[in-house]
Amino acid sequence: MVRAPCCEAMGLKKGPWTPEEDSILVSYIQTHGHGNWRALPKKAGLLRCGKSCRLRWTNYLRPDVKRGDFSKEEEETIIYMHAMLGNRWSAIAAKLPGRTDNEIKNFWHTHLKKRLNPNQDIKKSNPREKVNPKEHRENTFEEQNSPLLIQNESPFFEIKTENNTADMKHSFINDSFEEYFPEFDEILWSEEFAVGGEEEDGSMGQSFGQPSLRNEDAITFWLKLLAESGNL
DNA sequence: AATGGAGGCAACCGCGAGCTG
DNA sequence: GCAGCTCGCGGTTGCCTCCAT
Numbered sequence A: 001m002v003r004a005p006c007c008e009a010m011g012l013k014k015g016p017w018t019p020e021e022d023s024i025l026v027s028y029i030q031t032h033g034h035g036n037w038r039a040l041p042k043k044a045g046l047l048r049c050g051k052s053c054r055l056r057w058t059n060y061l062r063p064d065v066k067r068g069d070f071s072k073e074e075e076e077t078i079i080y081m082h083a084m085l086g087n088r089w090s091a092i093a094a095k096l097p098g099r100t101d102n103e104i105k106n107f108w109h110t111h112l113k114k115r116l117n118p119n120q121d122i123k124k125s126n127p128r129e130k131v132n133p134k135e136h137r138e139n140t141f142e143e144q145n146s147p148l149l150i151q152n153e154s155p156f157f158e159i160k161t162e163n164n165t166a167d168m169k170h171s172f173i174n175d176s177f178e179e180y181f182p183e184f185d186e187i188l189w190s191e192e193f194a195v196g197g198e199e200e201d202g203s204m205g206q207s208f209g210q211p212s213l214r215n216e217d218a219i220t221f222w223l224k225l226l227a228e229s230g231n232l
Numbered sequence B: 001a002a003t004g005g006a007g008g009c010a011a012c013c014g015c016g017a018g019c020t021g
Numbered sequence C: 001g002c003a004g005c006t007c008g009c010g011g012t013t014g015c016c017t018c019c020a021t
Helices: A019-032 A040-044 A050-061 A072-085 A089-094 A101-116 A133-139 A141-145 A147-152 A184-192 A204-208 A215-230
Strands: A156-159 A168-171
Touching (some): A019 A040, A019 A050, A040 A050, A072 A089, A089 A101
Antiparallel strands (some): A156 A168
16 A cells, blocks of 8 residues: 655645644634545645644644643543553543543653653653654553553552542452443443454454453453563 | 753654545 | 555654753
């Protein structure tokens, strides 16, 4: 398959968006809808690629995007969802109306990650060091799929809040997940783990497909499995 | 007041999935 | 079934701001 050339080939603009560009994009979409993103910038008269327009719209210009600090509830939701889903930012964002995956991802990396793993602070000696993306993806498979368990080597985690009033300690194995997120299984099963949804290791989809497992049982099963593999 | 490092955030890149002809 | 295209996602980068010295 041949990749469609992106922006740079056509001398299109990159970098931060100006207020003028924003207003052009907003007014075009409000009038015509976004339709085909690739064709949009040309029609709207923007020197940007469609990808850039889509990103700008979905992350910042959409009217329903919520700006500002994350609430305590939102933080806790992110932490819990991340513990369950790993770096599935879009799935986590689906649980937080008005928040975008990019925003959540940034928030996680800049605030929550450190708070949850103060000792495992990302190697800071050379933060801009280039990493081979391919290699990186392969190496971080475990982290992506069971970050909580890898990071803490225990099926527990603590949420440290600024005033420490909401410190929590969860046991995923013992607590009822639905207690915290009654509607979560809807996302988990309909969006994320529906037929063949997650098959990087070649087994997940298959096992999740087992109709005899209740949702909670299945979650428990996978958490136990991940916990065990983390101790190997 | 100048400067250098660290942190935060907006934006880009590359890949895979899904759709269509 | 295949090729080409678009879209969405997650990882990464680069710039800007803030703060300590």
